[in-house]
Amino acid sequence: MSFESDTAIIVDCLSQFYKHSNSGNGRCIEQHPMQKLIDELELSKLVAEGGLSGDKLKHFLENYLSGITKIYHPGNVAHQQAVPHYMSALAGLIDNFVSSDGSTYEIGPASVSVEYFLINWLIGKVGWVPAPVPPEEQTDNHHAGGVLLQGGSLSNLTAIIAARTHIAPDVWQHGSPGDLVILAPKHTHYSIARAAGIIGIGHQSVRSLEVDNQGLIIVDRLPEVISEVKSQGKRILAVVANAANTAAGLFDPLQEIGLFCQEHDLWFHIDGAHGGPALLTQKYKHLTKGFNLASSITINMHKLMRVSSTCSALLMRDARTLDQAFVQQASYLFFDKEQPGYDFLHRTIECTKPVLGLKFFMVLAALGESGISDYIERLFDLTMEIYNYLESLPDFECPLEPQSNILCFLIHGVPEGQLLLREELLNRGMFYISTASINDVRYLRLTISNPETNLGHIKELVNELREIRDTGLSRK
Numbered sequence: 001m002s003f004e005s006d007t008a009i010i011v012d013c014l015s016q017f018y019k020h021s022n023s024g025n026g027r028c029i030e031q032h033p034m035q036k037l038i039d040e041l042e043l044s045k046l047v048a049e050g051g052l053s054g055d056k057l058k059h060f061l062e063n064y065l066s067g068i069t070k071i072y073h074p075g076n077v078a079h080q081q082a083v084p085h086y087m088s089a090l091a092g093l094i095d096n097f098v099s100s101d102g103s104t105y106e107i108g109p110a111s112v113s114v115e116y117f118l119i120n121w122l123i124g125k126v127g128w129v130p131a132p133v134p135p136e137e138q139t140d141n142h143h144a145g146g147v148l149l150q151g152g153s154l155s156n157l158t159a160i161i162a163a164r165t166h167i168a169p170d171v172w173q174h175g176s177p178g179d180l181v182i183l184a185p186k187h188t189h190y191s192i193a194r195a196a197g198i199i200g201i202g203h204q205s206v207r208s209l210e211v212d213n214q215g216l217i218i219v220d221r222l223p224e225v226i227s228e229v230k231s232q233g234k235r236i237l238a239v240v241a242n243a244a245n246t247a248a249g250l251f252d253p254l255q256e257i258g259l260f261c262q263e264h265d266l267w268f269h270i271d272g273a274h275g276g277p278a279l280l281t282q283k284y285k286h287l288t289k290g291f292n293l294a295s296s297i298t299i300n301m302h303k304l305m306r307v308s309s310t311c312s313a314l315l316m317r318d319a320r321t322l323d324q325a326f327v328q329q330a331s332y333l334f335f336d337k338e339q340p341g342y343d344f345l346h347r348t349i350e351c352t353k354p355v356l357g358l359k360f361f362m363v364l365a366a367l368g369e370s371g372i373s374d375y376i377e378r379l380f381d382l383t384m385e386i387y388n389y390l391e392s393l394p395d396f397e398c399p400l401e402p403q404s405n406i407l408c409f410l411i412h413g414v415p416e417g418q419l420l421l422r423e424e425l426l427n428r429g430m431f432y433i434s435t436a437s438i439n440d441v442r443y444l445r446l447t448i449s450n451p452e453t454n455l456g457h458i459k460e461l462v463n464e465l466r467e468i469r470d471t472g473l474s475r476k
């Protein structure tokens, strides 16, 4: 049993897994019943025996990998999940080996420094004032700030918590006031409604903003909503807009909403969990116009930036709003100390925080800024190409023109419904797609993340869907 020899076994298995998945030969999804998997993986036996190493390790890992949906398969076009660059995996290895900490400088000076650097790098892209690097004198000059968190849901929750402390500074002593309302379009990610539940104002405090036929916020209707809320004696906790929305991947008119919020002194949260990285491109940067007007922004790295799950950035235009978000104190950690670095501890729900910056940094440093930009531009371009192709077919239809790497569509002539068609497609296993409901119609949905996926694969998908429609479903 040795680290070196077991690592060599793992690298070999992963390399086979990658090559086989990426070739597109074989299935990309296969779901067996859970008890069967637990038995096949021999979990009880391995726990009882111990000694997971060498051939035993190889056997286990091969079984394990065969039970994983193949992210590197070009037919995997389902979810908003990055197809990771291998540097992300290597960062994970380093990070899990040294088991540093992402929040406390004493424990992980280099880890915290990388995260601090990345937050400032993102802040620079948004166009805000970067935070001074400690221990430089903290000045009274207004600057931005942020933190890396485990996923967009946690970033959104933290943003809502900060907005709440901002509007109700005594909330940590007295609890949530009952007059707070969040305004968000209907298709907003469920994590916003969940955040409302968590902070104790309830789902019903999330009011749907009126949207156009593309599902995007109608800015002209905002004044009416604001006066309605005010006339009911309520206060607006935050206005939430999407960059982009989860179902269709479309961007709200951020600039206009941002100006409106500025004028009315409202907290403006941009949920850029999916599309935020468009900021890093030349060609699609225009979609993120208005980011600089936000109070807070969520951007995920594990969707469009080739970083493995999970890594999300929460950025705030005024760092003080994040610094004050949580006021509760733990005396053994929070005490004034002279130190050469920085603690993220007061900005997070977590105490021990995984190091999320290393994988983000190593992918970025491997591809370079232009490499990331090229990758994102190619995905968005290809999605538009797929849209044009599907629209040219007599029996396919897309409800909306795409703006990012998400595309909804349906195939005609399926009275059984698109969901049953998808189920049969997944049973066959060569393609993995998702679904979304838009204006109460159920669509099939593609998210293009794999650098190897091309129009040829989508043409095969079309053939397979037609075959299932024409033969597979009717025989059932």
Ligand SMILES: *Cc1c(COP(=O)(O)O)cnc(C)c1O
Pocket (backbone or CB within 6 Å): 080, 150, 151, 152, 153, 154, 156, 189, 191, 242, 243, 244, 245, 246, 271, 272, 273, 274, 300, 310, 312
């Ligand atoms: C994916 C997504 C989220 C949730 O992010 P997780 O990292 O999965 O928690 C939130 N908002 C939007 C717009 C998303 O696309």
